[in-house]
Every structure is written in structure tokens, then in C-alpha cells.
Amino acid sequence: MHARDIMTRDVETVSPDDDVGEVLGRLARAGFNGFPVTEDGLVVGIVTQGDLVDLFQPSDRTLWIPIGFPPFLESLTYAIDLSWDELDLGIDLARNAGRPVSEVMTEDVVTVGPKADVDELLALLADDERDINRLPVVDEADALLGIIAREDLLRALKRERDAGKPAG
Secondary structure: OEHHHHOEOOOOOEOOOOEHHHHHHHHHHOOOOEEEEEEOOEEEEEEEHHHHHHHHOOHHHOEEEEEOOOOOOEEEEEOOOOOOOHHHHHHHHHHHOOOEHHHOOEOOOOOEOOOOEHHHHHHHHOOOOOOOOEEEEEOOOOEEEEEEEHHHHHHHHHHHHHHHOOOO
16 A cells, blocks of 8 residues: 555645635635645645644733742643634734745655655654644655555545454
């Protein structure tokens, strides 16, 4: 089993010039968390929810809670945004209106070729340091052929395992 056997061929993409607000809207409606960024059919980047989080929920809205008695030498930081509401979203959208995806996308994209085997795919998608959820499948010229999500690989492994089980 190789990447070409597992990949989804019909891939939703965005352009480097697409507006980050529009891309965020598309991500909100999509059943996944990122898009390959293509230009003339070639993969030039990838944009994920993680790339957009700080644009629409900046860390300056983080809640700080002092611990102990004055003087407070320690504090807990909660990554919970208590103030993010429709007004904040509107302000964030206005502030980032017209900003192209190319300014926030990851340019150093981890890709695989169509002949990548299951072991290579597993190594990339299970790598804790990289934390990759989707692997674009590209040809020698970096033209996008398809994409493999973690779920795609898990389903393929289950199908292969189920096919190898004796009837009973």
C-alpha cells in the first residue's frame, strides 16, 4: 500500500493571495483543519487553523490569575479567552481584512510522493515534534496530486487488516 492508494484526489486548496478572513470562513465550514496553498497547481505552502489562531484570538487576551499572597511571585496563565465575542471577531476580521494567506502560511511543507509507503506515512503523521495532520502528495515538480489525512491512513490500515483476517 502506497500514498497513491490512500490519498484523496479531490483536494480543496487556497491561493497565496486569498484573504485570511475568507480562508477562516472556509475552514469553519470544512470537515478538516487546513488547506494546501497552491499556485499554478504547485504546492507553495499550507495554512491551518493553528496559523490563524493568533490573528483571531491574540494572546494579549489571556487571563492571568495570581497565586498566593501579595507580593504575587507566581501566576497561572489560562489559555481561555473570556472576552472573545462577536465584537472581538468583527474587530479581528476588520484588522486582518485583505491580508493574504501568504503572510501566515507555513512555507516549509512536508510532502510525500505517490510511491511513499505506509511506514513513511506513519512516521510523518505520528511524529510528535512535527504534529502533522495532513500530508500533501506531490509529483517531482511539487504539483499537487492528492492529500492524506491521519484518518485516511487509519482507515486504510483497518481495511488492510480486516481484509487479512480469516473468515469466521
